[in-house]
Amino acid sequence: MGPATSENHHAPPDMKKSGYDAPEGVEIRGRYDGEFAAILTKDALQFVADLQREFRNRIKYAMECRKEARRRYSEGALPGFDPATRCIREEEWTCAPVPPAVADRKVEITGPVERKMIINALNSGAKVFMADFEDALSPSWENLMRGQVNLKDAVDGTITFHDKVRNRVYKLNNQTAKLFVRPRGWHLPEAHILIDGEPATGCLVDFGLYFYHNYAAFRRIQGAGFGPFFYLPKMENSREAKIWNCVFEKAEKMAGIERGSIRATVLIETLPAVFQMNEILHELRDHSVGLNCGRWDYIFSYVKTFQAHPDRLLPDRVQVGMTQHFTKSYSDLLIWTCHRRGVHAMGGMAAQIPIRDDPEANKEALELVRKDKLREVRAGHDGTWAAHPGLIPACMEVFSDNMGNTPNQIQSMKREDASTITEEDLLQRPRGSRSLEGLRLNTRVGIQYLAAWLTGTGSVPLYNLMEDAATAEISRVQNWQWLKYGVELDGDGLGVRVNNDLFGKVVEEEMARIEREVGKEKFKRGRYKEACKIFARQCTAPALDDFLTLNAYENIVIHHPMGSSSCL
Known part of the structure; x- marks a missing residue:
């Protein structure tokens, strides 16, 4: 995985020109900040x-x-x-x-x-x-x-x-x-x-x-x-x-x-x-x-x-x-x-x-x-x-x-x-049922968590529970598993098998529900659509990605080339 290197990611014009005082072989590409410099000392x-x-x-x-x-x-x-x-x-x-x-x-x-x-x-x-x-x-x-x-x-x-x-x-x-x-x-x-x-x-x-x-x-x-x-x-x-x-x-x-x-x-x-x-x-x-x-x-x-x-x-x-x-x-x-x-x-x-x-x-x-x-x-x-x-x-x-x-x-x-x-x-194999509501909840939680993560928040209250990357990972891999093996659902979805068409419909409906729950303005300002694309892509990928956040990490990397004065 390579870090994001978009040409739009430039250092702010008021950044200290000398950057961080890094030792030989070390380059800092994060934004310069005086408080950060007190942590990122040469030693x-x-x-x-x-x-x-x-x-x-x-x-x-x-x-x-x-x-x-x-x-x-x-x-x-x-x-x-x-x-x-x-x-x-x-x-x-x-x-x-x-x-x-x-x-x-x-x-x-x-x-x-x-x-x-x-x-x-x-x-x-x-x-x-x-x-x-x-x-x-x-x-x-x-x-x-x-x-x-x-x-x-x-x-x-x-x-x-x-x-x-x-x-x-x-x-x-x-x-x-x-x-x-x-x-x-x-x-x-x-x-x-x-x-x-x-x-x-x-x-x-x-x-x-x-x-x-x-x-x-x-x-x-x-x-x-x-x-x-x-x-x-x-x-x-x-x-x-x-x-x-x-x-x-x-x-x-x-x-x-x-x-x-x-x-x-x-x-x-x-x-x-x-x-x-x-x-x-x-x-x-x-x-x-x-x-x-x-x-x-x-x-x-x-x-x-x-x-x-x-x-x-x-x-x-x-x-x-x-x-x-x-x-x-x-x-x-x-x-x-x-x-x-x-x-x-x-x-x-x-x-x-x-x-x-x-x-x-x-x-x-x-x-x-x-x-x-x-x-x-x-x-x-x-x-x-x-x-x-x-x-x-x-x-x-x-x-x-x-x-x-x-x-x-x-x-x-x-x-x-x-x-x-x-x-x-x-x-021992865990026991229980697999339902359409379970698929919906996984999708709703996974998208909302990832949207928050992309905007800098890694711990998110959702439906009276505190969700973090671990619970979002369960949502992702379970969806992937059910899709890969065409799981037959119980309960309200009795007899229905999970496939890409059903999942696409669930994603569309859950995105509409998320918009209603958070409000149109917040939905518009947030990164819900971007999160949806990432989450849906990972759920439907032929091979399971090791980690949700590792795959999404490049979306939050912002390089500032002037961050360090050290030459490699």
Whole structure:
């Protein structure tokens, strides 16, 4: 994929002529901004370039291995436990002790690295805030660099936000959540920063800039050996975890801090990774603080892994919850694995948002959240995720009532019964029906999310749920799967098979519905038609694109050739 290089993408006439002070071999093609320049210093960029140069070949090899695995699955192979690493799964070993600063993670809130969001999340009463450069953020140059500025101010304790509409100034409370940061996945490039003529690896930019500017402040706040803290997404095996471990070791050595100071939680959100949980923890054992059930991406990965298996079609996405046998087995195995290795087993996302204009519907939504969180805490999870500050009290109440004063369940909930979970348990076909309304909802959500993403918003409230790239991916790949295999619908569409003609009609009707719901003016100003073309093209493509956002990324890349003064 090549970055957008349209001749219409010019630097503004008032841009500083000298641009960013980049080291040799580094070119910045993003817009110049004085605040961004305080992040994109020569030394910080040199650190990112050093990471890129040392690890780029290993990253490229890891991405080739992903392609090879997909080829095997498409030829009929199934993911499973690796016989070569059986000793790691069976031997007794533990990760480094959990730092006291993050022993209690009962409720974590997640959201993009926007300034107001950061303040509200840190003040929310949650134990942890995961600031997101990944699925909840549209990776435009402005969003990424502004996010780095915001996080530096947050770590320094100086972050404020003036809401001019409400005439209110937001600032941090004395007591705040612990800060974790989620960089992008290995597969995503950063097309605004070229290193030796190639786009930088997005996660190394996110990690490198944040770590370089904030590790010293973290040591002042938490004490030696206790941070910074990260969440690591989209990994498929321990090979990818080993690269992260080496990145952490290199960063610690550069900073002159103790080995194991950096700690990370890995999201188990791909189907291949569930068979590698012990191996992933083993690679990161000096830097790990657990695993997380990234349930929405996990469902997306199930479809992507079995894209060539017509016998493994998913039902409507609303029916694929954590009580399905394959998802329950995944959750139970994660808890057993983490507690056996002495680290946190984090639960999944409560995607509901408060419904302010309908008290009865809001009450029902909160009850669904409580029921889901009760399932998690009783299963043995040490904490959970929420997408909205309004859900924090309900989630906290459930976990506190069932855990008492203990910070976690690592020692008390071993889940030995999960030790017998098999490959068949983890791969069992999900049950449920496939409906015309399911096809419509997928289409409506996918188009609206992508339209927002193209305009710079990566976390979008739709139909009383907070949608991000993960839920949009489920919509896309499910549509693709149903179209590829001509699924026969149940319910109102009984006897009707999904084909391009039906899908074209659904797209047309759902676009009309979106226009009615958002209003003609907003529809006209937005990028709905562009989003519709991209989404429909991906749903009907002969081959399934790996990621919705990777395919759409070139639509938000804007190059400013004067951004850097460095010559390659």
